[in-house]
Amino acid sequence: MSAFSRFTPLAQTLPSTVPFVGPEAIERNRGLAVRARLGANESGFGPAPSVLEAMRKAAETTWMYSDPENFELREALALHHGISRDNIAVGGGIDGLLGEIVRLVIEPGAAVVTSLGGYPTFNYHVNGFGGRLVTVPYVADREDLDSLLAAVRRENAPLVYFANPDNPMGSWWDADNVVSFARALPETTLLILDEAYGETAPAGTIPSIDALIGQPNVLRMRTFSKAYGLAGARIGYAIGTLGNAQAFDKIRNHFGMARVSVQAALAALEDRAYLTDVIARIAASRERISQIAFSNGLSPLASATNFVTIDCGRDGTHARAIVDGLMEHGVFIRMPGVAPLNRCIRISVGPQDDMALLEEALPQVLQRVANSK
Amino acid sequence: MSAFSRFTPLAQTLPSTVPFVGPEAIERNRGLAVRARLGANESGFGPAPSVLEAMRKAAETTWMYSDPENFELREALALHHGISRDNIAVGGGIDGLLGEIVRLVIEPGAAVVTSLGGYPTFNYHVNGFGGRLVTVPYVADREDLDSLLAAVRRENAPLVYFANPDNPMGSWWDADNVVSFARALPETTLLILDEAYGETAPAGTIPSIDALIGQPNVLRMRTFSKAYGLAGARIGYAIGTLGNAQAFDKIRNHFGMARVSVQAALAALEDRAYLTDVIARIAASRERISQIAFSNGLSPLASATNFVTIDCGRDGTHARAIVDGLMEHGVFIRMPGVAPLNRCIRISVGPQDDMALLEEALPQVLQRVANSK
Secondary structure: OOOOOOEEEEEOOHHHHHOOOOOOHHHHHOOOOOOOOOOOOOOOOOOOOOHHHHHHHHHHOOOOOOOOOOOHHHHHHHHOOOOOOOHHEOOOHHHHHHHHHHHHOOOOOOOEEEEEEOOHHHHHHHHHOOOOOEEOEEEEOEEEHHHHHHHHHHHOOEEHHHHHHOOOOOOOOOOHHHHHHHHHHHOOOOOEEEEOHHOOOOOOOOHHHHHHOOOOEEEEEEOOOOOOOOOOOOEEEEEHHHHHHHHHOOOOOOOOOOOOHHHHHHHHHHOOHHHHHHHHHHHHHHHHHHHHHHHOOOOOOOOOOEEEEEEEOOOOHHHHHHHHHHHHHOOEEEOOOOOOOOEEEEEOOHHHHHHHHHHHHHHHHHHHHOOOO | OOOOOOOHHHHHHHOOOOOOOOOHHHHHHHHHOOEEEOOOOOOOOOHHHHHHHHHHHHHHOOHHHHHHHHHHHHHHHHHHHHHHHHHHHOOOOHHHHHHHHHHHHHHOOOEEEOOOOOOOOHHHHHHHHHOOOEOOOOOOOOOOOHHHHHHHHHOOEEEEEEEOOOOOOOOOOOOHHHHHHHHHHHOOOEEEEEEOHHHOOOOOOOOOOHHHHHOOOEEEEEEEEOOOOHHHHHOEEEEEEEEHHHHHHHHHOOOOHHHHHHHHHHHHHHOOHHHHHHHHHHHHHHHHHHHHHHOOOEEEOOOOOEEEEEEEOOOOOOOOOOOHHHHHHHHHHHHOOOOOOOHHEEEEEHHHHHHHHHHHHHHHHHHHHHOOO
16 A cells, blocks of 8 residues: 555544545446436526626636635625624535534544434544444434434533434424424533525524524534535535634634635625525425426425435335436436435436436336336 | 533634734724735736636536546646546645645644744644644755754654745755655655645756655645636645545545636646746746845845745844835735744735835835834
8 A cells, every 4th residue: 555654543544435426426437427417405506697797707816815714704694694703604615614513522432423314424524533423313204303312411422413404304393493402402512503404494494593692502504505506616604602603713724715606605695586586496396306206106205405305115225226227317316325214315406407307217217126126 | 701611622722813814804904905915925917817717617517516536637637747646636725735634644742843934824734633843943044954854853753844945935945855855754754745836946946746656655735826826716736645645535525625616727727828928927026026125125035936035134023014014005915924034024926016016115114114213
């Protein structure tokens, strides 16, 4: 092996892995072309035209580093949420922020509570800092708040992760339940409340900012990657107490934000009309995916997100055959990684052409999968 | 304090700091406007027009995450350097990659050797992972290779940082010296050879890629932030053995790259004519800065970079007064942080208008500084 001989013991135990294989790698490895990109919970509706225009204009400023304090963006986000910019930390998507939080909280061996089958990138970061994952099964395809709380107490865990709405299942809890859960946690346990899909959730799902802003053991995560259609910009942010927001300044890559991306986020915050419109289109596309599933004899789950998880009624092998089969038609989707969630497939919303491709391919794939049994 | 009560002991000792205060913060804090941005070693000449065009086109694709394997960019870089893409790791600028390397190598208390007054962001990452900085003074405003090597041996250090050409002094060693230094290091010491300013260095400064590619204790760092004029894009890369390049995959934020930035880097690699042209303009601007310094009775140092470090002949207080005074004229520059380097100021290259502002402001500032003594 050609690697340096003295990486840390922890680093030496880690695999060189990627939490999700990208569609580009699938194309390369299988010699297939993606025609409908419906697997990564991106938004095929894209960002607002006003955002694209802002990005094109910002290109000329890209010779400059972006403001390391992210002042303007934090100020705009503060206005948007009715809080202070000192309650906000900006980072390279929620993925980047998750890594920073784990680093701030977890020493090797420390217990971290999450749901079995929950967000793999969070687990990746926990493993990367030597944390010990303690997982709680989903109940009825929803994260189990009571059991998460019990696991936290049993393990005296310094960190717990909860996504509301949930990925990969699309399920959600009402705001009241979320707030009760957050308040019941020991003050020595930090809750990562991942609200990446918050914009597309039904009213009453997302607690008010005020409800948790004063709680030093809660960090709420938001992103421009989903409803705002800016996954490739890599802008996420954490909302928390002053002390918690400042904690990121201890370790983050201060000059790490891409300038065009920051301008994109600023423009996206301005264009409320587009956001309202695209949320409606996302809801309509969810409906469309559900109808396609129903008409093929599958069971779509209710979703508060920009994707629909579909119960295919059998096991992981069966669902995997559907995922792989759709890819042969150029339809890229994904599926949950562990049983019993992996009886499902997960399809992101997208524009009409993508839905048409899905509608055409799915029955063919299901027929072939049935015949090959 | 409103922070979570159970951050790691290490995290609790770290200050919420920024390695460099940004010009935007100086503008906000002092109520001044930057008219010539000559302090961050960016390139006021900007990227190629072809790159700007590629960025504007790429905006439309920003709803998609960037390929987590960075396949296309690594392939293009491999072609450019005549190596395999498996020898390349891509990250969020050299700053981001430095943090990853420190994380892979340093456990709390481990010795890390660097030069006294060398790159502060590297020190920031070392502190962030609890490493123990062991510093070696510059000799004649150049990093001292013999003493770096001696310190490595004395401390049995797993990591040593060396920038060639150097920031903040602009000085450099010939390739032969660099290769000898790298080969003399114990195999249990990883050399970070930071070549951020490699494109602007004289012929014979940068070792051939072949000279070090097989050495498992060397990682060479490159960036699109300097000569390529893409500081705000945040694209850097490390060149090393297969095993070392793959080591980043253990811990990096795989979906962390901004899509428009990656397209910018790809376009920049294509436009060799622009790079040749801009390197000549950078050299001319260095010359201009040196002339301005000379004609004001100051002593510019020779530079292999996109900035000129100027000996102002007195101490840090004197140099600081010049830096602050220039800012009052809207001319943003920086200076080295520690003695004896801090007798100097550091001015980045830039277009004619910026040089004219500098030329106009500097004598006024020097006069005022002299009068105030």
